[in-house]
Amino acid sequence: MNRVTRTAQRWVVFAVAVGLWELVTQLAKAAEAEKSFFFPPPSEIALTAKDLWFSSAFGDHIVPGISRMLGGWALAGVIGIALGILLGRSRRAMAYLGAVFNFLRSIPPPLLVPFFVAAVGPTNMQFPTIVFGAIWPVLLNTVDGARGVDATKVETARVFRLSRAQWTFGVVLPSALPKVFAGLRLSLSIALILMVISELIGSANGIGNQLVRAQRDYEPTAMWAWIVLLGVLGYLFNTLLLVLERRALAWQPRHSLETQALATGG
Amino acid sequence: TLSGCGLLGGDDNTTSSGSTGSAGAVEKAKVKVGVLPVVDVAPFYRAIEQGYFRDQGLDVEPVVMASGAASINAVLSGDVDIAFSSYPAPLLAQSKKVAEFKIVADALTAKPGHIVVVAPPNSPLKKPTDAPGKKIAITARNTMTDLAPMSVLKTQGVDYTQVEWREMTFAEMIPAMERGEVDGAVVVEPWVTTAMKKIGAVPVFDGASGPTAEMPMSGYVAIGGTGKFASTSPNTIAAFQRGLAKAQAEATDRTKVEPMFVKYAKIDQQTAQLVTIATYSTSLEANRIQRVANLMQEFGVIKGNLDVASMIPSSTSNK
Amino acid sequence: MNMLEVDGLGHTYKGKDGSHTAIDGLDFTVGAGELVCVVGPSGCGKSTLLRTIAGLIRPSRGTVSLHGNKVDGVPSDLAVVFQDYSRSLFPWLSVTRNVEFPLRTLSRTEREARAVEALAAVGLSTAGKKYPWQLSGGMQQRVAIARALAYRPSLLLMDEPFASVDAQTRFELEDLLLRIRREQDTTVLLVTHDIDESVYLGDRVLVLSKSPATVVAHLDVPLGPVRDQITTRASDDFVELRAKVAGLLQGAPVTVR
Amino acid sequence: MNMLEVDGLGHTYKGKDGSHTAIDGLDFTVGAGELVCVVGPSGCGKSTLLRTIAGLIRPSRGTVSLHGNKVDGVPSDLAVVFQDYSRSLFPWLSVTRNVEFPLRTLSRTEREARAVEALAAVGLSTAGKKYPWQLSGGMQQRVAIARALAYRPSLLLMDEPFASVDAQTRFELEDLLLRIRREQDTTVLLVTHDIDESVYLGDRVLVLSKSPATVVAHLDVPLGPVRDQITTRASDDFVELRAKVAGLLQGAPVTVR
Amino acid sequence: MSGAPRVPASLVGLVGFFAIWEVASRTDLVPGYYLRPPSVVLPTMVTLLGDPEFVRAVVATLAATLLALVIAVLIAVPAGLVLGSVPPVRRAVMTLVEFLRPIPSVALIPLALLTFGTGPDTKITLAVYGALWPILFNTMYALDEVDPLHVETARAFGTGRLGLLGRVALPSAAPFVLTGVRLSFAIALAVVISTELFSGGTIGLGQVVNVASGGGLNMDTVLAGTVLAGLIGYGANAGLELLHRKAFAWSQPKVGAE
């Protein structure tokens, strides 16, 4: 399959969805339908977005928000992978810590805010909130991956008396890596979501802050512009992460072979 | 839909028989009202408990919302008939022509001690003239918590534009003040009392003084226009007004409202006894509420003129 | 001196639904530099035996001693070629990297030299850059052999290491093993299903009974240290010995209809 | 009539760093009910050949026809015993369920009866409730064989199916295969490394060259349909044939130092 | 996270956590009037559990969460199987998905309120939206890891596309899918409670917390609700893990590292 058809495949559903959205909202607007005030057509959103995103808001809100989010995500990734390998390969660590983590990860992030407020104060709680919320997909998936190391490979590693570093980074991490990436991709969007949630509180800037302000000020077009920005950012970061993933998992035969086999099966 | 499931906390669609009130028959006996867990709605709950609405032929069901904005959205969606909110939100929505808002009742009017700028004891913020350059916590921009103090500062000739406003919930303002993350906070009751009690916060100036003295704070709104509740149910609204007014009038007696604070706003008994009780309005006067609109205009929240009189339903019994 | 001493060794796998005794009361010794072949019916417990010697599973009963020390955990200086060779290769490493993987104490150049040498020895000089899944079954098995050889262990455990290669390659790998054993004085314990191979390679052949495995016989193979695929296999001693081993195995036939 | 017709078959694996031609210009036919053994050096392309015949990989060149129809996708009525037997068993299914897996179209009782029969045939009557990882290597391989036999295919492809079982079991499984072939008139294509086995089992032996595999020879094995492990293997014809196959394979030696 | 075989060990961790919290709020490390110590919060929680109104709220939250989770599983698992196995569909849909995924439910609350009203529909819809992704992604990634030889084996025996998905892909993906479900439960619970917290309208744990936090530092109740949310999630996780152990008895007990 050539590049052009692939690209077309990639965007056709998206384009149709946006087209439908435009059509429906325009019709609603023309009919002065109830609530159409809150659902402006995408063309209007695009115009507002252009003004909003590339104004002073870029430096004041978008950049601080993104840096918090990326920093939080990266830290969550590192901690999640490290803890995940520990918990996945050590029964004892799991026995002692599993319960605490399962307890903590079930607390909705907005309810955790009091803890972070108590620990670092309301104006600084964004970063810990993001880290705390984004850890879990990486952690759980890494645990799964680390635990799933094939028994023969575990025995091979033990026979050759690999060093701890070699065992961790040479055996456990690579075999967990596909699952880790699934976790990282989930965490990425969760980090973005928590960036917004945490910016609702105590923050003078950020995308979430602007989004809520637009909501409160009854400026639905601006609100949608911020929502769309979140989508765009999510898409961009995800695409970058996928590039990274393809490199890291280049050794895998599966990406082409197996999906193909499944697709043409039967 | 899914709401049928009682377990999930959906409404239990009990239809009330509703005895006839003093005036014309109500168009809609069952009325859902979006409210917030705040002191402003104490008389509303009293009216329910005392059966004042029932006496008017109404079966009023409170729906507890999380914020004024959520309350407004609920009334816009038609899910509740009447929404309680502090005034800026519906006035702003009206000015943006989101819908035709009708103010069906006035809830609370500020009194000294109800909305106060407080500061921790060791704060550099001691008097209004200290405000420029200080960080002051508010719930959100374009609400009473920033408009009222700005107005006070402006009349005292203080440069209010230099204040750094920090948005957070009331609950977070207290540790924020104690940690020195903010120099002060704009709080309303019961948080004025709580802040004093917990960290010995001291009042810096009153948010409802001078230009904002006796400022209307909050009210009940409905949506008008063709086919909408406020247009189709004038008798219901009148009945709601009568029922509420009775409780509002009784609210001058704090023993009548204190139990409501404890029960519905979950204010603890001790604090409830200390809370400054503001004025619960017994009449709905457009010119008073117009002050809020003017205040919002003054600070650029509302562009152009907003005539509050047009928001008072025609059926209203008060002037 | 005895390099390896197995004493009353028994292992029972415990499962939710009943347990299974794989080996029971095994006693034997292997001297330093000896090459002992293990034969026995399928499923009798040969792999289990190797695993206990390698310290990978703790035996239910009895002991394994290396140089007189009881084995508790994986001993140093040991290499294993697993029966399930394809799973024992790391799919994320190229063939060369797989072979180099255990050689972490060596310098980079030395590591590379060893890998090149070992891969050449098993006839895979050109496959170094490939990933394991790009190789045929027999080639994967040879990578696993190369990895064990490059490690230069003092004790080498091999579980049917030549099962997936063609006859010609098998002969060559057998001779390679004999040569390396001679040169490096490696002690080897090799599980095989090929009776000829067990006699051709072994200084001794250990015949196991069907499950649970016990020692049926412990045969000396007096063929001398230097052997040759054609002359040795044609010798009378060889023919006699293989008949003997076959007979011993027949005495413990598996039930196949 | 020809059951299977292979015509100018070639396959090249494409990779990021260069491609590899595994088989090239293969031509041969297999008649209905015939048993053809394939021998060739390790890595020459035997497994690749079986995969293309099974329709699992689309060949780069040439065609495979079954009953005169070009193979495009997996043909029906086909069973494969993969070289990597342990990975081809489903770990989430018990041994019995693994054997029953392809028998979806049969009634439950029939399915069970077939599984019981097939497992008994390979000597695993008692292992039905176990999971694959609880079995030894040779037992796993026998489960894979049982699964293929229970399916009763008209074309059976086997990739070194007896590599991991002991000599005794191997003989029994070989005879089992011969009997089933006779009884069910199955066409069999079997890859093996054991030259003796190829002659003992085959109606014909296909000798392949080293990679990329081409057909070196196509030997008829005039040993008759009924064979016996002792008398057949001792016959002059047998000895002569195996020497011939070995010689043909020698002509294409792999480079092992 | 499972495999806590001995209850005491897992309690040690949890007790340790509460002990740190207790010490932190009893010393000057954090404001104790704000972060109330567990010795106050836990009894408050027990008292609240005796209050029928509170229990009703908890049940409402739990029921909404479970319903959302079930819906999410019913949508995400089949979708994951299709997206994971049919590359053209995957390519076509994932672009849209990647735009939608990072949009926070909280940001959609006002719109959801307008569209679905104050009933439980709003929180359930938003929770389904939030809980879809872990299940969907883990299903897709698990499909990538299905052993190609399993696929080849099944195909060789004439298994069709649906059979491949149902009889090979799904069972081998199942353990990882269940990990996705465990992640999703926490997310569904978080979204339900957040929606109650930020929108209100329906009864639930989030609303209890919201009402309590409006009453002037009524932190006992707020934190009791928080701990209860954690305990609910912990219990649900334990249940799912039990299911895992029961359902995946086949999965080989992996050799523990040292």
Ligand SMILES: Nc1ncnc2c1ncn2[C@@H]1O[C@H](COP(=O)(O)OP(=O)(O)OP(=O)(O)O)[C@@H](O)[C@H]1O
């Ligand atoms: N997926 C693949 N990608 C690239 N090359 C491959 C792949 N599979 C096999 N090859 C190459 O094709 C050649 C033939 O492989 P094949 O598995 O068919 O050999 P074989 O004859 O079965 O060998 P053996 O007897 O060792 O199993 C080998 O050189 C191997 O490296």
Ligand SMILES: Nc1ncnc2c1ncn2[C@@H]1O[C@H](COP(=O)(O)OP(=O)(O)OP(=O)(O)O)[C@@H](O)[C@H]1O
């Ligand atoms: N992990 C396990 N759990 C339970 N039983 C097992 C386990 N591993 C092996 N067994 C059983 O132990 C017995 C011996 O297995 P083992 O793998 O040692 O046999 P083997 O002699 O190597 O056979 P083969 O020649 O077929 O490889 C078998 O009956 C097998 O079913």
Ligand SMILES: [Mg+2]
């Ligand atoms: Mg074995």
Ligand SMILES: [Mg+2]
């Ligand atoms: Mg092969």
